Amino acid sequence: MMRTRPLKVALLGCGVVGSEVARIMTTHADDLTARIGAPVELAGVAVRRPDRVREGIAPELITTDATALVKRGDIDVVVEVIGGIEPARSLITTAFEHGASVVSANKALLAQDGAALHAAAEQHGKDLYYEAAVAGAIPLVRPLRESLAGDKINRVMGIVNGTTNFILDKMDSTGAGYQEALDEATALGYAEADPTADVEGFDAAAKAAILAGIAFHTRVRLDDVYREGMTEVTAADFASAKEMGCTIKLLAICERAEDGASVTARVHPAMIPLSHPLASVRGAYNAVFVESDAAGQLMFYGPGAGGSPTASAVLGDLVAVCRNRIGGATGPGESAYAALPVSPMGDVVTRYHISLDVADKPGVLAQVATVFAEHGVSIDTVRQSGKDGEASLVVVTHRASDAALTGTVEALRKLDTVRGVASIMRVEGE
Amino acid sequence: MMRTRPLKVALLGCGVVGSEVARIMTTHADDLTARIGAPVELAGVAVRRPDRVREGIAPELITTDATALVKRGDIDVVVEVIGGIEPARSLITTAFEHGASVVSANKALLAQDGAALHAAAEQHGKDLYYEAAVAGAIPLVRPLRESLAGDKINRVMGIVNGTTNFILDKMDSTGAGYQEALDEATALGYAEADPTADVEGFDAAAKAAILAGIAFHTRVRLDDVYREGMTEVTAADFASAKEMGCTIKLLAICERAEDGASVTARVHPAMIPLSHPLASVRGAYNAVFVESDAAGQLMFYGPGAGGSPTASAVLGDLVAVCRNRIGGATGPGESAYAALPVSPMGDVVTRYHISLDVADKPGVLAQVATVFAEHGVSIDTVRQSGKDGEASLVVVTHRASDAALTGTVEALRKLDTVRGVASIMRVEGE
Numbered sequence: 001m002m003r004t005r006p007l008k009v010a011l012l013g014c015g016v017v018g019s020e021v022a023r024i025m026t027t028h029a030d031d032l033t034a035r036i037g038a039p040v041e042l043a044g045v046a047v048r049r050p051d052r053v054r055e056g057i058a059p060e061l062i063t064t065d066a067t068a069l070v071k072r073g074d075i076d077v078v079v080e081v082i083g084g085i086e087p088a089r090s091l092i093t094t095a096f097e098h099g100a101s102v103v104s105a106n107k108a109l110l111a112q113d114g115a116a117l118h119a120a121a122e123q124h125g126k127d128l129y130y131e132a133a134v135a136g137a138i139p140l141v142r143p144l145r146e147s148l149a150g151d152k153i154n155r156v157m158g159i160v161n162g163t164t165n166f167i168l169d170k171m172d173s174t175g176a177g178y179q180e181a182l183d184e185a186t187a188l189g190y191a192e193a194d195p196t197a198d199v200e201g202f203d204a205a206a207k208a209a210i211l212a213g214i215a216f217h218t219r220v221r222l223d224d225v226y227r228e229g230m231t232e233v234t235a236a237d238f239a240s241a242k243e244m245g246c247t248i249k250l251l252a253i254c255e256r257a258e259d260g261a262s263v264t265a266r267v268h269p270a271m272i273p274l275s276h277p278l279a280s281v282r283g284a285y286n287a288v289f290v291e292s293d294a295a296g297q298l299m300f301y302g303p304g305a306g307g308s309p310t311a312s313a314v315l316g317d318l319v320a321v322c323r324n325r326i327g328g329a330t331g332p333g334e335s336a337y338a339a340l341p342v343s344p345m346g347d348v349v350t351r352y353h354i355s356l357d358v359a360d361k362p363g364v365l366a367q368v369a370t371v372f373a374e375h376g377v378s379i380d381t382v383r384q385s386g387k388d389g390e391a392s393l394v395v396v397t398h399r400a401s402d403a404a405l406t407g408t409v410e411a412l413r414k415l416d417t418v419r420g421v422a423s424i425m426r427v428e429g430e
Numbered sequence: 431m432m433r434t435r436p437l438k439v440a441l442l443g444c445g446v447v448g449s450e451v452a453r454i455m456t457t458h459a460d461d462l463t464a465r466i467g468a469p470v471e472l473a474g475v476a477v478r479r480p481d482r483v484r485e486g487i488a489p490e491l492i493t494t495d496a497t498a499l500v501k502r503g504d505i506d507v508v509v510e511v512i513g514g515i516e517p518a519r520s521l522i523t524t525a526f527e528h529g530a531s532v533v534s535a536n537k538a539l540l541a542q543d544g545a546a547l548h549a550a551a552e553q554h555g556k557d558l559y560y561e562a563a564v565a566g567a568i569p570l571v572r573p574l575r576e577s578l579a580g581d582k583i584n585r586v587m588g589i590v591n592g593t594t595n596f597i598l599d600k601m602d603s604t605g606a607g608y609q610e611a612l613d614e615a616t617a618l619g620y621a622e623a624d625p626t627a628d629v630e631g632f633d634a635a636a637k638a639a640i641l642a643g644i645a646f647h648t649r650v651r652l653d654d655v656y657r658e659g660m661t662e663v664t665a666a667d668f669a670s671a672k673e674m675g676c677t678i679k680l681l682a683i684c685e686r687a688e689d690g691a692s693v694t695a696r697v698h699p700a701m702i703p704l705s706h707p708l709a710s711v712r713g714a715y716n717a718v719f720v721e722s723d724a725a726g727q728l729m730f731y732g733p734g735a736g737g738s739p740t741a742s743a744v745l746g747d748l749v750a751v752c753r754n755r756i757g758g759a760t761g762p763g764e765s766a767y768a769a770l771p772v773s774p775m776g777d778v779v780t781r782y783h784i785s786l787d788v789a790d791k792p793g794v795l796a797q798v799a800t801v802f803a804e805h806g807v808s809i810d811t812v813r814q815s816g817k818d819g820e821a822s823l824v825v826v827t828h829r830a831s832d833a834a835l836t837g838t839v840e841a842l843r844k845l846d847t848v849r850g851v852a853s854i855m856r857v858e859g860e
Binding site for chain 2: 020024028031032034035131137138139142143146147148149150151152217277280292293294295296297298299300301302303306308309311312313314315316317318319320323324327328329330332335337338
């Protein structure tokens with residue numbers, strides 16, 4: 001069964017992930033050969049800084065000309081771990097044109113141009129695998145698109161960004177404010193110098209787009225994902241959450257509408273009950289909760305980032321793509337047949353926790369309650385506390401659409417007796 | 431891309447799982463067609479009791495002659511959900527001989543005869559998939575054999591039997607004894623009238639054999655798995671566990687030895703810290719914790735049994751096998767190239783919690799400690815409590831081999847001052 005010609009791999013990028021991929025390809029060469037059915041060899045490594053010492057990689061494999069590498073024609077699999085839109089997109093497309101299959105860890109690119117890349121792969125009869133693009137080492141793309149291929153997925157809800165989970169977990173456990181927790185995350189290497197992509201939810205939104213696309217067999221682009229960062233979550237929000245028996249997580253939530261005719265995808269901070277499995281996901285770990293018709297509730301948990309975990313996912317894909325290549329087959333491509341419309345955020349239905357600063361005088365609660373009623377938002381609980389003529393009113397609603405809640409809040413702001421809306425947070429996972 | 435000839439499926443067994451497979455094949459026919467690339471049709475259903483009403487299944491599909499069904503020659507995929515060794519084994523082998531691929535949920539058969547079945551599948555160039563055989567709906571077989579194919583798995587530790595987890599969770603949360611908790615599990619339908627397979631660990635041992643085989647690329651048979659049931663776990667054990675900040679779970683543990691040269695597989699009750707992710711797995715849920723070189727710690731969680739969840743796993747396999755068939759390919763077969771020896775239980779190294787009833791007089795602790803030392807078992811903590819001339823001594827050890835611990839206990843029993851060994855429990859997950 002063993003064929004002798006080695007499969008040739010071109011590695012694009014040799015940073016934290018790429019160097020780990022190269023290392024494991026060397027140290028675990030015998031295992032990879034046995035599992036693939038043929039040896040697999042590193043045929044070239046495209047880097048930006050060729051002068052850097054790269055332990056364990058033969059210097060003659062290093063090149064700065066990534067385009068020439070993917071055009072060589074003898075490359076079986078291109079592993080793209082450079083990230084970003086360009087030149088990654090052009091290189092992947094060129095790779096397909098020159099006969100290679102592709103393994104990518106590029107969430108931003110997949111979220112933005114997944115459809116075009118899948119089309120290019122299919123046109124050339126090649127594989128495009130990207131387990132590492134979502135939640136690092138956690139097997140998620142393959143379980144969603146293969147294990148659950150006979151089921152109907154209704155919701156995917158997860159913690160898919162380790163940096164923000166580290167910060168929120170720190171705020172929860174120590175009572176720290178956002179800035180203090182961010183500073184610690186930065187000092188420990190969990191947050192980048194510019195943390196925008198993480199804390200503003202861009203990274204999570206890209207993953208939500210990819211997950212929603214796979215789960216619902218529908219194209220979901222990054223622009224379709226509602227996104228709200230977690231920079232405005234306060235210690236006071238955590239105190240409110242605790243009173244409700246909740247904690248706060250930055251969640252990516254992909255849902256099928258109750259009538260099944262549309263889907264939504266969103267990223268925002270949310271309160272979840274402490275009893276929910278996602279509530280106990282600590283530090284920089286990721287976890288994704290999946291609900292389907294037949295399987296029920298599943299959860300996948302593990303490290304969501306880092307060189308080794310991401311390399312594990314890349315290498316799992318590499319083995320699959322190599323096996324497909326030897327067998328003359330390709331794995332599952334894009335599945336977007338359902339083509340469901342992606343509804344705007346206004347259509348999302350969930351519960352809300354609203355903190356209002358109000359005048360402490362008779363009739364205020366009646367006024368506030370009337371505004372909720374007028375907008376069709378049913379109130380579950382109200383908690384009022386006040387001193388010195390000022391009062392705080394915490395309202396938790398039943399399920400209502402985001403549009404109805406937005407209308408309610410706009411009207412509340414116009415009331416003379418409402419001094420301010422201190423915070424609005426969605427309540428999920430119940 | 432769509433071919434028109436439908437793929438024909440023969441269903442062997444139409445009980446809780448089989449009827450759910452048939453139902454979903456009908457209700458989700460359009461989705462399955464889109465995901466497979468061809469329609470899939472139920473071509474026959476083999477049952478023992480043909481007179482029973484089977485809603486949604488055309489009566490002409492029902493047969494009692496399973497052998498004739500798998501021999502028809504026009505069957506693409508045989509779905510075996512009858513369980514047990516025979517006639518399942520003969521039917522699967524016959525199916526391969528007559529050109530069909532097989533999806534099975536049969537853990538007992540896979541654990542006992544997996545190698546022979548894989549060989550038959552390979553000989554005939556057919557697929558053998560069995561995601562449903564381990565942990566129901568939880569994607570586990572595919573992640574282990576595909577997602578982690580580029581990684582090195584060192585440990586698989588999980589709760590793979592829902593019945594026993596329900597009983598232990600009940601004992602933990604209510605203080606009930608084993609019999610009381612079992613009675614409740616039986617009344618609620620979580621335990622069968624004869625619960626032996628579950629409570630004695632046979633079911634979990636079969637799953638451990640399958641998981642160890644996949645994780646370590648080594649053949650592990652049911653006979654290789656050390657097995658200890660949970661019928662002797664007492665309310666007192668739970669009280670002891672609580673004092674240590676632990677709970678008790680029935681665990682299946684598959685480990686690579688520290689030198690990497692051998693593996694072990696075992697099923698027994700064990701104390702695990704409350705902080706471990708497996709400690710919070712409630713009721714009849716299953717969860718499996720996987721540790722690998724590159725990915726680190728992963729966990730997979732979900733319903734481990736039941737008609738719908740098991741059907742979800744069967745249908746995921748069915749889609750994959752159908753896709754392979756259309757593409758003229760087969761998925762990954764048995765991977766046993768590593769062929770590591772399976773070490774006996776005596777070689778397993780872990781920690782132990784031992785409760786002794788001893789005479790309450792000076793020198794007893796010194797005697798007991800000497801016995802541990804003579805057998806090379808290092809003591810971590812000792813807790814002594816006594817009244818009326820009798821005392822209880824709880825010893826928690828550092829890591830030691832099962833053989834050393836067994837020798838220690840034998841020697842302890844011979845001490846005049848030791849009245850009895852009340853319980854010995856392993857401590858895992860630290």
